[in-house]
Amino acid sequence: MTGVNASRIKDLLAKTIGPTPWYWNTFPSFQSLAGQRFVWTHHGEQGPIGHLVTLGLAQEPDKARLALNTYCRPFLVPPNFLGIWCPEGRNIRVTCFDPDQLKAFDLAEVAGWFKPSSDRIYAATAPLAEFEVPLMLAPGMHNVEVPKELQTVDELIVPTSYKAMSNDDPAFALFVFYLQPGLVEVLPQQWFTAAQYRVGQQWITRAARDPESHRIFGECFGLGTFLLEEDGRRLAEWVSTNAL
8 A cells, every 4th residue: 555545536536637528527617817707518418519518608608619529628727728638630739728819609610520520629719829749759758849828837647548569568658748847758557558458448537646645646447546656657556446
């Protein structure tokens, strides 16, 4: 046992943002610089806009200002911006929007085509800033050019699939972005291999850092809540497990 409080890890995990559409209830509601309150809406599982998650003003949530397809995660960018990260082809895309500049659009604009498309984010307003990093970065620390609009975020932990050359190689990795100094650390999950797990059916949905122990913890769909060793690559223990 690591001595890390399991109850605290479970509480922290409940507040950790996961991917659209399954974890949309974890998305942060927030107030913009102009004092406007924004909320998220999930559009059910059926129909031409089924599974989509949209952002709108609290007083008019039916008027979408941002639409997210699968596997997107929003995050707050202090003091008043909104970030979105998502897989985009063979890259991880990180964007930053000013909520006050987002223009409303009719959901008919995304009905039908958006969900089955490879597009992850739809907005009538371009992001303030964005950058991408390739999914095939080698393990270790890398320099990355981070736009100044995103440099107020201390750390962003991005779980992603990782190309394994054999069943014994890591099939998932955590990309840990240190946005202020412009760095990303690639941490292949040495424990998560096709030889040990059903990759695809089981996958890392979300991860964060415990502020007390500084260990990374996360959730693996179909398995449970895990805690990593200090190196961020090896499994320390299962905090809780799911019955399959």
